[in-house]
Amino acid sequence: MTLKRTLENIENQFETFQILNEEGEIVNEDYMPDLxxxxxxxxxxxxxxxxxxxQRSIALNRQGRLGFYAPTAGQEASQLGSQFALEKExxxxxxxxxxxxxxxxxxxxxxxFLFSRGHYKGNQMPEGVxxxxxxxxxxxxxxxxxxxxLGYKKRGENAVAITYTGDGGASQGDFYEGINFAxxxxxxxxxxxxxxxxxxxxxxxxxxxxxxxxxxxxxxxxEGIQVxxxxxxxxxxxxxxxxxxxVNGEGPTLIETLTYRYGPHxxxxxxxxxxxxxxxxxxxxxxxxxxxxxxxxxxxxxxxEEEENELIEKTKEEIKAAIKEADNTPKQSVTDLIGIMxxxxxxxLKEQLEEYKEKESK
Amino acid sequence: MAQMTMIQAITDAMRTxxxxxxxxxxxxxxxxxxxxxxxxxxxxxxxFGEDRVFDTPLAESxxxxxxxxxxxxxxxxxxxxQFFGFVYETMDAISGQxxxxxxxxxxxxxxxITVRSPFGGGVHTPxxxxxxxxxxxxxxxxxxxxxxxxxxxxxGLLISSIRxxxxxxxxxxxxxxxxxxxxxxxxxxxxELDKAAVKREGTDVTLVAYGAMVHSCLKAAEELEKDxxxxxxxxxxxxxxxxxxxxLESVKKTNRAVVVQEAQKQAGIAANIVSEIQEKAILxxxxxxxxxxxPDTVYAFTQAEEVWLPNHNTIVEKVNDVMNF
Numbered sequence: 282m283t284l285k286r287t288l289e290n291i292e293n294q295f296e297t298f299q300i301l302n303e304e305g306e307i308v309n310e311d312y313m314p315d316l317x318x319x320x321x322x323x324x325x326x327x328x329x330x331x332x333x334x335x336q337r338s339i340a341l342n343r344q345g346r347l348g349f350y351a352p353t354a355g356q357e358a359s360q361l362g363s364q365f366a367l368e369k370e371x372x373x374x375x376x377x378x379x380x381x382x383x384x385x386x387x388x389x390x391x392x393x394f395l396f397s398r399g400h401y402k403g404n405q406m407p408e409g410v411x412x413x414x415x416x417x418x419x420x421x422x423x424x425x426x427x428x429x430x431l432g433y434k435k436r437g438e439n440a441v442a443i444t445y446t447g448d449g450g451a452s453q454g455d456f457y458e459g460i461n462f463a464x465x466x467x468x469x470x471x472x473x474x475x476x477x478x479x480x481x482x483x484x485x486x487x488x489x490x491x492x493x494x495x496x497x498x499x500x501x502x503x504e505g506i507q508v509x510x511x512x513x514x515x516x517x518x519x520x521x522x523x524x525x526x527x528v529n530g531e532g533p534t535l536i537e538t539l540t541y542r543y544g545p546h547x548x549x550x551x552x553x554x555x556x557x558x559x560x561x562x563x564x565x566x567x568x569x570x571x572x573x574x575x576x577x578x579x580x581x582x583x584x585x586e587e588e589e590n591e592l593i594e595k596t597k598e599e600i601k602a603a604i605k606e607a608d609n610t611p612k613q614s615v616t617d618l619i620g621i622m623x624x625x626x627x628x629x630l631k632e633q634l635e636e637y638k639e640k641e642s643k
Numbered sequence: 644m645a646q647m648t649m650i651q652a653i654t655d656a657m658r659t660x661x662x663x664x665x666x667x668x669x670x671x672x673x674x675x676x677x678x679x680x681x682x683x684x685x686x687x688x689x690x691f692g693e694d695r696v697f698d699t700p701l702a703e704s705x706x707x708x709x710x711x712x713x714x715x716x717x718x719x720x721x722x723x724x725q726f727f728g729f730v731y732e733t734m735d736a737i738s739g740q741x742x743x744x745x746x747x748x749x750x751x752x753x754x755x756i757t758v759r760s761p762f763g764g765g766v767h768t769p770x771x772x773x774x775x776x777x778x779x780x781x782x783x784x785x786x787x788x789x790x791x792x793x794x795x796x797x798x799g800l801l802i803s804s805i806r807x808x809x810x811x812x813x814x815x816x817x818x819x820x821x822x823x824x825x826x827x828x829x830x831x832x833x834x835e836l837d838k839a840a841v842k843r844e845g846t847d848v849t850l851v852a853y854g855a856m857v858h859s860c861l862k863a864a865e866e867l868e869k870d871x872x873x874x875x876x877x878x879x880x881x882x883x884x885x886x887x888x889x890x891l892e893s894v895k896k897t898n899r900a901v902v903v904q905e906a907q908k909q910a911g912i913a914a915n916i917v918s919e920i921q922e923k924a925i926l927x928x929x930x931x932x933x934x935x936x937x938p939d940t941v942y943a944f945t946q947a948e949e950v951w952l953p954n955h956n957t958i959v960e961k962v963n964d965v966m967n968f
Contacts, residue, residue: 372715405749413715414747418739424705425740428712435694436716455735458705465700621750622785624808627837627884 295493297539298519299509303568305576307514314518318583324365324513325578326592328357328571331381333596334390335544338397341604342548348398351378352544355511358570359475359538361385362516363443366524370440372429373412374422378475378542379445386412390599391606400613401621411440420450423459423472430468430533441527443471443520449480451494460501463533470533471523475510481546482556498535510538511568541565614641647827650820652794653683653759656801657721659831661691664719667805669696671706671723671759680725681761681820703729707736710756711744719755721805727762727814728771730779741810742785753808757801763816763855764905764952767945773817774942775854775906780812781883781915787811787836788883792819792857794827796880799834807836816854839886841893845875848962849893851916852903853879856953860903863958872966882912887919894920898929899965903958908936930968933961 300309307313316324335354341347353360356378364373364382373379373386380393387410396403396414404414416422422444429442450456451474463470474494478485491497498505504526508519516538523534543566545551553562578584615637619630626634647655660667669684669691675698678685688696699706703724710720724730730737741754764773780788789804789811791797797815804811842857843864850860857878864874875893879885894900900920902913917932935953937943943951 401746401749403749404747405751413744413752418735421708421735421740424708424736425712425715427705428709429715430712431709432713432716432718435718438716442712455704455708458700458702459708461700461702462705462709618746621746623745624753627787628887629884 291496291499292492295495295505295507297507297509298515299512300514300518301512301573301577303573305573305580307577312518314514314521316517318581321578322583324361324517325574325584327361327365327385328513328574329589329592330596331357331361332571333593334381334600337597337600339544339548346604347394349377350397350548351546352542352548353378353381355541355543355565355569356475356477357381358513358516358574359473359510359540360445362513363473363520363536366517366520367443368440369409370411370438371524372433372440372442374426374429374442374444375412375415376419376422376445376447376450377415377417378447379415382445383412383415386410388412390603391610394604394607395610398607400610401617402610402613420446420453420455420459422446423450423453423455424462426470426472427459427462427466427468430463430470430527431466433469434467438469439528441469441471441524443473445473445475447480448474448476448478448485448488448494449483450474451497452480452488457497457501460498460503460533460535464501464503467530467532469527471520471527472533472535473520474535474537475540476537477540477542479546479556481551484556493537495535495537503533503535505535505537507537507539510540511570511573513570513574541568616641644826644828646824647794648821648824649791649794649797649815650681650683652798652827653801653815654685654687655827655829656798656805657684657687658690659802660721660805661687661695663831666717666719667695667721668713668718669721669723670699672699672701672725674698674723679723681817683723683759683815703732704736707733707741707758710758711736711741711754714741714754714756715752719805721757721759724758724760726768726772727760727776728774730760730776737780737786737810737812738783742783745809746785754810755808756810757804757807757813758810759801759813759815761815761817761820763818764942764948765818765855767948768817770942770944773944775904777812777814777882778906778911781912785810786883787881788814789836789881790814790816790854791880792816792854792878794825796834796840798827799832800836800880802831803833803836806833811836814854818855834880837881837884837886839880839889840878841875841889842878843874843876845873845897847873847897848875848899848901848965849890849897850874850876850901850903850958850962851879851890852876853882853912854905856903856905859953859955859958862955863962866955866959867962872962874962885912885916885919887923890916890920891924894924895927898927900932901935901958901961901965902932903935903953905937905953907939908934909939911936930965933965935961
C-alpha cells in the first residue's frame with residue numbers, strides 16, 4: 282500500500298485559460314468579457330503604442346539617451362490586459378519591466394524616461410496616481426502588495442493592490458511570504474507572475490519542480506490561475522475576476538501569464554542567443570498578442586492598416602515630445618538627493634547639504 | 644506619577660499613540676493574544692481590538708514588507724521584530740525598501756514606520772537573540788536608530804518615533820526591560836529624537852554610551868570619583884544620527900573621551916564618534932580617544948557572555964589609560 286499522492290491531482294487542475302487563439306478566433310465564448318467596441322480598440326491602441334515605445338526605447342538606449350531599460354515586446358497582453366481591468370484607485374506595485382502599466386495608469390511618458398535615467402522626478406507619481414516606481418529587488422514588492430491590500434481592506438476601500446513579477450520572482454522567499462500574508466489577512470490583492478520562461482537565462486524547468494507557477498497559490502490557500510499571457514482578452518478577464526473577488530472579500534489571487542520577451546533581459550549587455558534558440562523565438566512570435574488581436578479586430582471590422590499606421594506615426598511624435606521634455610528637465614543634483622531623503626534633515630546631512638550646495642553652485 | 648519599568652513605559656507609549664491616532668497599528672509575532680514574548684504589548688489587543696493590534700505569520704520579511712504596504716495606504720505601523728537578531732531575515736524590507744521609499748518616490752511617499760525590537764546581552768539567550776546590530780542599521784541612509792536607556796526616555800522617545808514621518812528602528816535593551824523602575828508620567832509627553840542627554844556632569848573625561856552601557860558608565864563614574872576623576876556621562880539616545888554637538892561641547896570641556904558600546908569594535912557607532920571628535924576637536928584633546936567594546940567575534944551567547952560584554956571595570960581601565968596618557 283502506498284500513501285495517497287496529491288501532487289499530480291493538483292497540477293492537473295491548472296489548465297491554461299484562453300479566450301482568443303493564435304488565429305484571432307474566440308475559443309471560449311462563455312468567458313468573453315463584456316467590452317465595448319471602443320474598449321477593444323483602446324486595448325489594441327495601447328498594445329501598438331507600447332510595442333512602438335519599446336522599439337524607440339531600445340533605439341534611444343543604444344544611442345546613450347536612456348538609462349536602465351528592460352524590453353517589453355511580447356509581454357503587451359500580460360501587462361496591458363491586466364492593467365485595463367483596473368480602476369483608477371487601484372494601486373500598482375510594478376517590477377522593473379512594468380513601466381507600460383504605470384504609463385497607462387497615469388505616469389506621464391517623459392517621467393518614465395526620467396525614471397530610466399535615474400532622475401528622482403521619474404519616481405514622483407502625479408497626484409491621484411496610485412502606484413510606486415518599478416522595483417529593482419526581485420520580489421520585494423510582493424510583501425508590500427499584501428500590505429497595501431490589507432490597508433485597503435482595513436479602510437473598506439473598493440480598490441485592490443496589484444503587483445507584477447516574473448517567473449524568477451516566484452522563487453523568492455518574499456513571493457511565498459507575500460501571498461501567504463495576503464491569504465492569511467484576506468488582503469485585497471492580485472499577484473501577477475509574467476512567466477516569460479527565463480529568469481534572465483535560467484529556464485523555468487530549472488527554477489522549480491512545479492509544473493505551473495499558478496499552483497503555488499494552493500500552498501498559500503489562495504486562488505491561482507494560469508492564463509495564456511499572449512491573449513489580452515484572457516488576461517483581462519482573469520484580472521477583472523480577481524479584482525471583483527478581492528473587493529468582495531473573497532481573497533487574493535495569483536495569476537500566472539504564459540508569455541515571452543522577444544528582446545534581451547535588459548539593455549545592459551544580455552545576449553539571449555546564449556540561452557534561447559531561434560526556433561523557440563519563432564514559435565513564440567507566432568503567438569504574438571498584437572497579431573492575433575489585430576486579426577480579431579479586423580474580422581469584426583474594427584481595425585485597419587491605415588488606422589494602425591496613423592497611430593504609429595502619432596505615437597512616434599509623442600515619444601519625441603516626451604524625450605524632449607525629459608531632456609529639458611534640469612539634471613538632478615546631490616543637493617536634490619539630500620533634500621528627498623528625510624522629512625526633516627538630520628544633523629549630519631545638514632552639514633553635508635551646505636557642502637554640496639556650495640560645490641553645486643559653482 | 645507612576646513607577647514604571649522600561650517595558651511598562653514602552654507599552655504605555657504604544658497605548659498612548661493607539662489612542663491618539665487611528666492610523667497607528669501594532670503587530671508582529673505573538674503580539675496579539677499573547678501580548679508579546681516580553682509582554683510589551685500586554686493588554687493592547689483587548690483594549691484596541693484585533694483590527695489594530697494583531698498577530699502576523701512567522702516571517703520577518705513579510706512583516707517588514709507588509710509594514711511598507713500599510714504605510715503606503717496611510718497607516719502608521721509599529722511592527723515588532725521578536726528579537727533583533729532576526730533582522731537579517733528582513734534586511735531588504737528595512738534597508739533596501741522602507742529606508743529608501745521617501746527617496747524612491749521623489750520625496751512624495753513617507754514611511755512613518757517604527758520597528759521595535761529587543762536586543763542586547765547579559766540575559767542568557769540562545770544565538771542571534773542578543774546581538775547589537777545597531778551599526779548595521781546606522782549605515783543605512785534614511786533610517787533613524789533610537790536606543791533608550793531608561794523608562795522615562797523609552798516612553799517619550801517611542802512616542803516621538805511613532806509620530807515621526809520617517810522610519811525609526813527602536814531598539815530596546817532586554818537587560819533594561821525590568822531591571823529598575825522610575826517615575827514616568829501617565830500623561831503623554833515626548834522626548835526629542837536626535838538629541839543626546841548629559842546623564843552626569845563632570846570635568847575630567849567624557850564617557851559616551853547608549854542603552855545598557857549608560858548604566859555601566861554611570862557605575863564606572865562613581866568608582867572613578869573615589870580616585871578623584873570626575874567623569875561626564877553622555878547618553879546618545881539616538882545613535883543615528885548622532886548628536887555630535889553635545890559630545891563636542893563636552894569634550895571641549897573635559898579634553899578627554901572614552902566611547903563605550905556593547906557591540907563589536909569594528910565599523911560601529913563608537914568608531915564613527917571617535918572619528919568625528921578628532922575631525923572637529925583634535926586641538927582640545929589631551930589624550931587619544933579610546934573605545935570600550937566587545938571583541939570582533941559573534942556574540943558569545945551564554946558561555947563567555949560575562950567576559951565578552953564590556954562592563955564598568957573595563958570602562959574604568961580605559962578611563963585610567965586616558966587619564967594617565
